[in-house]
Amino acid sequence: MIPAAPTARDAFWRGVRELLPLTPGVAAWGLVTGVAMVKAGLTVPQALGLSLLAYAGSAQLASLPLIAATSPVWLVLLTCVIVNLRFLVYSAVTRPYLARASTSQRLWLGYLVGDVMFARFSALLQAEPGYPHKLAYYFGAASSNWLAWQVTSIIGILAADAIPLSWGLELAGTLALIALLVPLCTRLPALAGVVVAAAIAVLAHDWPLKLGMLAGVVAGITAAMVVDGATASRR
Amino acid sequence: MHPDAVYVWLVIAAITLATFLTRSSLHLVGTHWELPLRLEVALRYAPACALAAIVLPDLLYSQGQLHFGFDNLRLVAAAAAAALFLATRSALGTIVGGMAVFWILKATLT
Numbered sequence: 001m002i003p004a005a006p007t008a009r010d011a012f013w014r015g016v017r018e019l020l021p022l023t024p025g026v027a028a029w030g031l032v033t034g035v036a037m038v039k040a041g042l043t044v045p046q047a048l049g050l051s052l053l054a055y056a057g058s059a060q061l062a063s064l065p066l067i068a069a070t071s072p073v074w075l076v077l078l079t080c081v082i083v084n085l086r087f088l089v090y091s092a093v094t095r096p097y098l099a100r101a102s103t104s105q106r107l108w109l110g111y112l113v114g115d116v117m118f119a120r121f122s123a124l125l126q127a128e129p130g131y132p133h134k135l136a137y138y139f140g141a142a143s144s145n146w147l148a149w150q151v152t153s154i155i156g157i158l159a160a161d162a163i164p165l166s167w168g169l170e171l172a173g174t175l176a177l178i179a180l181l182v183p184l185c186t187r188l189p190a191l192a193g194v195v196v197a198a199a200i201a202v203l204a205h206d207w208p209l210k211l212g213m214l215a216g217v218v219a220g221i222t223a224a225m226v227v228d229g230a231t232a233s234r235r
Numbered sequence: 236m237h238p239d240a241v242y243v244w245l246v247i248a249a250i251t252l253a254t255f256l257t258r259s260s261l262h263l264v265g266t267h268w269e270l271p272l273r274l275e276v277a278l279r280y281a282p283a284c285a286l287a288a289i290v291l292p293d294l295l296y297s298q299g300q301l302h303f304g305f306d307n308l309r310l311v312a313a314a315a316a317a318a319l320f321l322a323t324r325s326a327l328g329t330i331v332g333g334m335a336v337f338w339i340l341k342a343t344l345t
Contacts, residue, residue: 050247059253079285080253084257088260089279174313194283194286194287197287200288221284
């Protein structure tokens, strides 16, 4: 007997369910980000506002050293755009499935994208390219992801003041960024880019307005593209 | 110890705007427009480069001074965390393990 075709509702709940095994990682990140924002000097309403409005862990964590140095707002904006460029890549992947989506659905789809849910969604696209309710699945996985993140982030924000500064817990925010960075460096061009970006950013650390960081990013992308071009032409 | 409130809210608006632009702009422009190939290659490497350019100076500098060596416990803990990630592929393990290394070193060395 052929099982009945899944409805959109089935697809939503399947997405919710299949994200659950990945939530411990999301939860750890959320908690760390919540604590780190308050430890960086944000008030509880500011940290809650940032978490709910932006919902972008790596951009939030990346902004904290810039906020601590009172860097100009435009530099924070530019930094976050660069850190978030991977979302642009993700949205390029989901775009073909949006032909019939309304504007508000598109906005929600954009707001709810996250690294973990997108990794899960990509796995579905590869395993079952013909799956009928991809958008419903996406919203299911994204909702699990959002809830796990916001709940733990809010716990972190509210608990942060009970945690002494001497524990050095803000390091956990940096470690969370490392857990995001390392898997991006598996191929040679990315590794070259990362090494160059880090070296330039460290050497140019004393430049005004944290512009050394920006110089590192530009040099790193250039190096990665050069290596990418060299390895691609040899294939 | 809190940074200026107006400044922080402006920064929050900037982070929200940056996130909106990168996550939703492509969804809103419609499906007829394609990214140029070279831009797509650059986009692929930009996030890793940005994270590296943020993380390394953050680990190596404290109070404006460069600290490179085994006495920089944050750096040692971060290196341990990166190795842990390669071994386990677990973000949770990386954060917990890296903090454990940091606290153990701090407790034994001070």
